[in-house]
Amino acid sequence: MRTFLTRRLLAAIPLIIVVTFLTKAMLVASPGNYLDTIRLNPAISREYVSQMEHRYHLDSNNVFERYWYWFWPAVQGDFGYSFTKSATVGSLIGERVLNTLLLTGSALVFSWLVAIPLGMLAAVYRNRWLDKLIGFISFFGLSIPSVFFSLLMILFAARTGWFPAGGIHNQVNWDVMNGWERFVDTLWHLVLPMIVLGTIGMAQYVRQMRSEMIETLSQDYIRTARAKGLSRWRVLTRHALGNAINPLITIFGFSLATLLAGALLTEYVFGWPGLGTLIFDALSNKDEPVVMASVVMLVLMLVVGNLIADVLLAIIDPRIRLE
Amino acid sequence: MRNIVVAVVLTAMIVSAGCRGGSSVGVSGTPNPPFEGDAPQDAYKYTGETGVYGGAMVLSLPDDIKTFNIIRASDTASADVLWYNVFRCPVDYRNGGNPPDFDPGLCTKWEESPDAKVWTFYLRRGVRWSDGEPFNADDFVFTYNVILDKNVDTAARDVFVEGKDEKGEAIYPSIEKLDDYTVRFNLHRPNAAFLEAVYNIWLIPKHRWEQPWRTGKFGDTMKLSDDPSTVVGLGPFRVKEYVSGQRIVLERNPYFWKVDNRGQRLPYLDRMIFVIVKDFNTIQSKFQVGEIDVMQRVRPQDYALVKRMESADVKVDDIGISYDTNWIAFNQNTGSNPKTHKPFVEPWKLKLFRDVKFRQAVSYAINREALANTVFSARAVPLYSFVTPGDTTWFSDDIMKYPYDPARAKELFAEAGLKDTDGDGFLEDGEGHTIEINLNTNASNSQRVETISFVARNLQDVGIKANAVPIAFGVLIDKMQSTFDFDAFGLGWQPNPPPGPLGNKNVLLSSGLQHACFPSQEKPSTDWEAHIDQLMQQIESSPDQAERHRLYAQVQRIWSEYLPEINLVAPREAVAYKNKFGNLRPVPLPPRATWNCEELYVKK
Numbered sequence: 001m002r003t004f005l006t007r008r009l010l011a012a013i014p015l016i017i018v019v020t021f022l023t024k025a026m027l028v029a030s031p032g033n034y035l036d037t038i039r040l041n042p043a044i045s046r047e048y049v050s051q052m053e054h055r056y057h058l059d060s061n062n063v064f065e066r067y068w069y070w071f072w073p074a075v076q077g078d079f080g081y082s083f084t085k086s087a088t089v090g091s092l093i094g095e096r097v098l099n100t101l102l103l104t105g106s107a108l109v110f111s112w113l114v115a116i117p118l119g120m121l122a123a124v125y126r127n128r129w130l131d132k133l134i135g136f137i138s139f140f141g142l143s144i145p146s147v148f149f150s151l152l153m154i155l156f157a158a159r160t161g162w163f164p165a166g167g168i169h170n171q172v173n174w175d176v177m178n179g180w181e182r183f184v185d186t187l188w189h190l191v192l193p194m195i196v197l198g199t200i201g202m203a204q205y206v207r208q209m210r211s212e213m214i215e216t217l218s219q220d221y222i223r224t225a226r227a228k229g230l231s232r233w234r235v236l237t238r239h240a241l242g243n244a245i246n247p248l249i250t251i252f253g254f255s256l257a258t259l260l261a262g263a264l265l266t267e268y269v270f271g272w273p274g275l276g277t278l279i280f281d282a283l284s285n286k287d288e289p290v291v292m293a294s295v296v297m298l299v300l301m302l303v304v305g306n307l308i309a310d311v312l313l314a315i316i317d318p319r320i321r322l323e
Numbered sequence: 324m325r326n327i328v329v330a331v332v333l334t335a336m337i338v339s340a341g342c343r344g345g346s347s348v349g350v351s352g353t354p355n356p357p358f359e360g361d362a363p364q365d366a367y368k369y370t371g372e373t374g375v376y377g378g379a380m381v382l383s384l385p386d387d388i389k390t391f392n393i394i395r396a397s398d399t400a401s402a403d404v405l406w407y408n409v410f411r412c413p414v415d416y417r418n419g420g421n422p423p424d425f426d427p428g429l430c431t432k433w434e435e436s437p438d439a440k441v442w443t444f445y446l447r448r449g450v451r452w453s454d455g456e457p458f459n460a461d462d463f464v465f466t467y468n469v470i471l472d473k474n475v476d477t478a479a480r481d482v483f484v485e486g487k488d489e490k491g492e493a494i495y496p497s498i499e500k501l502d503d504y505t506v507r508f509n510l511h512r513p514n515a516a517f518l519e520a521v522y523n524i525w526l527i528p529k530h531r532w533e534q535p536w537r538t539g540k541f542g543d544t545m546k547l548s549d550d551p552s553t554v555v556g557l558g559p560f561r562v563k564e565y566v567s568g569q570r571i572v573l574e575r576n577p578y579f580w581k582v583d584n585r586g587q588r589l590p591y592l593d594r595m596i597f598v599i600v601k602d603f604n605t606i607q608s609k610f611q612v613g614e615i616d617v618m619q620r621v622r623p624q625d626y627a628l629v630k631r632m633e634s635a636d637v638k639v640d641d642i643g644i645s646y647d648t649n650w651i652a653f654n655q656n657t658g659s660n661p662k663t664h665k666p667f668v669e670p671w672k673l674k675l676f677r678d679v680k681f682r683q684a685v686s687y688a689i690n691r692e693a694l695a696n697t698v699f700s701a702r703a704v705p706l707y708s709f710v711t712p713g714d715t716t717w718f719s720d721d722i723m724k725y726p727y728d729p730a731r732a733k734e735l736f737a738e739a740g741l742k743d744t745d746g747d748g749f750l751e752d753g754e755g756h757t758i759e760i761n762l763n764t765n766a767s768n769s770q771r772v773e774t775i776s777f778v779a780r781n782l783q784d785v786g787i788k789a790n791a792v793p794i795a796f797g798v799l800i801d802k803m804q805s806t807f808d809f810d811a812f813g814l815g816w817q818p819n820p821p822p823g824p825l826g827n828k829n830v831l832l833s834s835g836l837q838h839a840c841f842p843s844q845e846k847p848s849t850d851w852e853a854h855i856d857q858l859m860q861q862i863e864s865s866p867d868q869a870e871r872h873r874l875y876a877q878v879q880r881i882w883s884e885y886l887p888e889i890n891l892v893a894p895r896e897a898v899a900y901k902n903k904f905g906n907l908r909p910v911p912l913p914p915r916a917t918w919n920c921e922e923l924y925v926k927k
Contacts, residue, residue: 032797038397038478039800039836040814046836046843047493052476084398086390087547087567095567151604158608165608171570171598172381172614271600273568281387284767286797 005307012303016296023295024067027288033058034083034286056083056288070292080289082282089293092278097260099168100274102186103193103267104259110198111205112252116245118202119209120236126214134206141203146196150269153192163192166271193270197263201255205248212244219243246317253309257302350377350925358588359577363449365431367581369589374905374924376587379594381616382917383606387568387599391554392545393525394469394477402819403913404571404597408920409453410525410556413444413463413506414518416821418918419910422716425518425821429458429526429557429580439513439866444521446504451578452528453561454552460500465529467498475541479523482825485511513864515871519825528555559590559921571597581921591924595917610899617907619915621897623702623770629899639899644704644713645911646822649771649815650888651762651778652839653682656807657848667807671756675739676810677849682886684735686725688785689778693727695892698773703892708883709830710875711893713911714822719876722883732785743786750786759788763802763812766793774891775813803839813891814839820912824862824875831878832856840887851885 035049035058053059057069073080079089122134157163164170169185170177177185216222217240225235264276275294282290314320354376386400393410396402415428427433429450434443450458470479484493496510496517510517531553535544545554551562559581560573573595581589598615600606603622609615611632621629621639630639653676659666668676675681691705704712708722741750741758750758762779764771775791782789794802802809816837818826829835833847833856847853855878862874882888898909898916905924909916917923 030797031801032795036797036800039804048476048478048481051473055476084389085387085547086392086395086542086545091548092567099568154605154608158611161612165612165614166600166602166605167598167609167614168569172379172596175564175572269602269605271602271605273566273599277568277601 001311005311008303008307008310012300015303016299019299020071020292020295021063021067023292024070024288025063027286027291028061028063028066030286032286034288037285070288074292074296079293082290083287084282084285084290085287089289092290093275093293093297096273096275096278099272100260100263100267100276103190103272103274104197104263106190106194107197107201107263108255108259110194111202114198115202115205116209116241119206120213120241122206122210123213123217124236126210131210134210138203138206141199141201141206144200146200146265147269149196149200150193150266153196154269157192164189166269168272193263193266193272196266205251208248208251209244212247213240216240216244242316246313249312249316250309253305253307253312255305256308257305259305260298260301350375350927352376352927354575354588355593356575356577358575358579359455360451361449362582362588363447363451363580365447365449366588367428367447369581369583369922371583371922372906373583373585373587374591374922375927376591376924377593378591378925379596380592380904380917380923380925381596381598381614383600383609383615383618384571384597385599385601385603385606388547388565388571390545390547391549391551391562391565392542393556394466394475394479394527395542397478399913404573405556406525407558407914407918408560408573408595409554409558409562410527411558412522412524412526413446414521416522418820418912418914419908423821423910423912424716425522433518435515435517435866437866439515439517439864440510442508442510442517442521443501444506444508446506447580448504450557450580452530452555452557453576453578454528454531454555455578456528456530456555458526458528458557459503460506461503462526462529463506463524464498464500465533466524466526469527469532469536469541470524471495472536472541474539475536479525482520482523485514513866515866515868516823516825516863519821519823522821526557531555560592560595563594569599571599573597579921590921592920595920613901616901616904617916618899619909621899623700623894626700626702626897629897632899636902637899638902639897640909641895641897642909642915643896643911644711645894645896646711646713647815647817647894647911648706648709648711648888648890649774649813649892649894650706650709650839650890651775651811651813652888653685653811654807654809655840655848655887657841658807660806668810671752671754672810675741675752675758678739679885680735680739681741682889683725683884684732684739684785685782685787686886686889687728687735688732688787689725689781689889689891690727691725691892694774694777698770698777699892699894702895702897704895706890706893708879708890709816709827709888710822710879713893713896717822717824717872717875719872719879721876722880724883729785736786741786748786749788757788758786759790760810761790761792763792763794763799763809764814765796765799767796771813771815778813778891804836804842812839818912820918822912824859824871824878828859831859831882838887849885851881852887855881 035052039049057066060066082089082092085092118134122131125131154165157165168189169182222235222240225239260275263274264280267274267276268280279294282294352375384400384403388401388404389398390396390401393405396405411429413429415426417423417426429447431445431447446460452458469475470477483495485496486494488494494511496508499507501507532541532544535541547565551565554562559576559579561576563574564572575590575593579589583589600609606615606618607625607629610618633639654668655677656667657673695701695703695705707724710718712718736750740753743749744751752758762775764775766772772793779789779791799812816830829837832838833844833852836842841848847856858874858878862871865871896911900907903926905926906919906922907916908919
């Protein structure tokens with residue numbers, strides 16, 4: 001196991017190098033740079049712009065040179081300062097990671113908690129009205145655009161007043177609230193975006209779960225277990241579920257990988273101050289240090305997520321052996 | 324079973340948290356935080372409507388701020404939060420004054436020599452920084468020197484450039500401290516508009532930043548990650564809290580130097596809270612539920628909807644015509660690509676674009692009223708030069724106008740030598756080239772995209788094969804300033820206060836970087852551009868205000884006749900706000916509703 005883990009983690013290093021190099025190449029090749037909005041300000045002169053270009057090494061068009069300016073400090077742990085904001089890249093990302101993890105983590109839990117029972121029910125009552133209803137819900141989740149869904153939720157919140165219209169907590173009174181109030185306030189703000197992300201996420205799990213369950217339930221050993229007198233419930237949860245869930249573990253690993261990357265549009269509409277909005281803004285403004293650091297982090301998450309998926313699978317399924 | 328109970332209890336708690344309702348910050352009548360020390364001996368006497376202490380104003384900010392370092396800040400979000408609220412210049416500008424004009428502010432008065440080359444500023448005595456330290460002329464001189472330092476990346480330096488010396492180095496006015504409360508500028512050339520330049524000196528404290536500056540570390544100061552109490556300024560508020568991507572909370576500056584005529588010190592508000600919300604629809608929803616107090620920009624397409632929210636508690640006001648412009652510009656660049664030696668614009672096209680009759684024809688072909696009624700939801704007025712009617716100080720109506728006249732457009736096209744020789748409905752020039760034009764703008768701004776689509780259709784109606792081609796913002800800037808690889812594009816300017824010739828220099832001068840039709844010329848390529856350059860120089864050196872207005876009106880006239888930019892419309896602006904504030908007088912010039920933030924108060 002240990003050699004397996006070490007090998008996988010070491011393999012991540014060339015992957016990160018290649019991906020970051022390609023990212024840098026695209027940043028250099030695409031026209032314009034972060035100074036464009038500044039350039040458009042009539043009060044700002046050409047000297048100021050060239051001064052900034054020189055300071056941020058944006059005057060060279062050589063990809064290798066620009067890559068090196070990023071790579072060498074990064075290897076030593078210095079990911080630099082954001083171009084657009086006067087803060088270190090590390091502090092910018094660090095602040096946002098927790099917020100995004102809170103959102104996507106709770107959405108992941110929500111989607112799984114809902115998907116597994118629903119998938120099971122759909123399989124057990126297949127082709128009956130319950131199955132069709134669950135099918136409708138999952139297709140709804142699959143097809144609705146996240147932006148539209150988020151806007152609908154905000155409209156719902158604005159009309160009824162039961163939930164806040166976006167944001168992560170009450171901005172005006174936060175400093176006078178105690179710990180418990182803050183906890184509850186954050187949860188209250190979390191509900192709607194979590195529902196949006198969770199509904200969209202659970203859709204595919206429901207379908208997967210359903211088809212896996214159907215296949216498992218048609219196996220001989222299930223019939224044997226029932227014939228031996230085990231209750232329906234026990235057969236389902238103890239025997240069928242464990243086997244049906246195998247492929248979903250792999251998917252779970254992938255979801256871990258996209259935990260940090262997946263919530264962009266929802267975060268944007270809800271005004272949730274997370275990593276998605278940070279990366280999106282950095283990309284639009286061509287804030288290179290932030291983009292590069294985000295890419296590194298996302299690749300790492302992908303590698304770790306896949307790794308966890310493989311390890312989990314090996315633990316759960318005795319037929320699989322890791323080399 | 325137990326899990327279900329837990330889930331239900333949790334849900335109940337969450338919903339009940341919501342039922343506590345939104346924020347309601349009461350008006351206490353006593354300032355919190357309280358003022359410190361005595362009012363300065365020379366305190367500014369505010370003679371307007373007096374208010375009561377207490378309360379907060381919650382505003383929306385469409386983008387996160389980028390820095391607390393006001394000298395280095397060049398984005399609108401940082402400006403919205405820091406300008407006027409946290410920092411002040413030696414003089415103030417009253418956006419909503421009657422008329423809008425400069426105000427002594429931190430000075431008791433200023434003196435201009437008859438030749439407009441010597442400017443003396445007399446500072447108020449006894450003023451303190453927001454950390455309690457005394458303010459005097461040393462800080463003024465220090466801030467100016469920081470701005471002039473080449474190693475400091477600030478946009479403020481350029482407004483002080485007076486020319487270049489023999490070595491090609493820029494020359495700036497020299498500053499001297501006459502005594503602790505008097506500062507004098509000695510200019511090399513007369514500049515009657517020098518106050519406009521001084522209005523870029525956002526004062527920072529010498530006692531805090533001299534050391535970092537001298538050791539070359541000024542770029543590391545006042546970062547977003549620093550302790551907010553280090554952001555020391557002379558504005559009515561100081562930074563209390565900053566949470567990235569969420570909010571900036573400003574609290575009262577207990578040392579602020581204005582007093583009202585009841586002897587009460589300003590500001591009245593305890594706090595100003597900026598909530599960062601990027602999406603316009605979310606801003607409106609938040610305003611609707613009362614989480615935001617003031618929406619400073621109601622978009623034209625939203626005005627009708629927002630107006631329906633009006634009630635006893637919510638007001639939606641049309642605040643007049645904006646200072647913002649919308650225009651299209653044709654590529655009149657006579658230069659060639661230095662590497663390939665190909666001209667930037669094909670010779671037959673260049674000849675056409677540089678023909679004033681062609682541009683005037685295009686202007687007549689555009690139906691500005693219809694554009695205002697459709698793309699701007701009837702919330703815009705036709706615009707024919709670079710100053711909008713919203714700028715009551717500088718606008719001149721004595722300009723050439725182009726009411727919609729497609730027949731006149733066709734006449735002028737014919738005079739420019741264009742004819743439809745092959746009967747395909749589109750005009751050709753003398754050599755048989757079909758006049759096909761690509762109109763660019765940035766794809767991310769839907770209003771601009773709709774505008775150029777509208778203009779393209781207008782042009783097609785008179786025989787010009789015009790295509791609306793939205794492109795990425797970075798690509799547009801590249802074309803505008805580096806490759807010059809375009810036919811025409813549409814954009815707009817959003818001026819900052821104070822309005823006037825200085826702020827538009829880079830657009831109007833032929834050498835300017837934003838002289839869109841042909842930027843950064845070494846010498847003017849046409850007589851009218853030379854004329855404008857000369858007028859702008861005269862404006863700077865003329866000490867007579869009336870004369871400067873006259874000359875600026877001439878520039879507007881030439882601009883409207885020769886059309887380096889074909890101006891289209893100026894939008895009307897609106898502000899939506901909760902009807903609980905006194906002294907709220909929004910104007911179309913940034914910062915719209917909070918230019919007099921120290922005078923705002925919450926009505927009991």
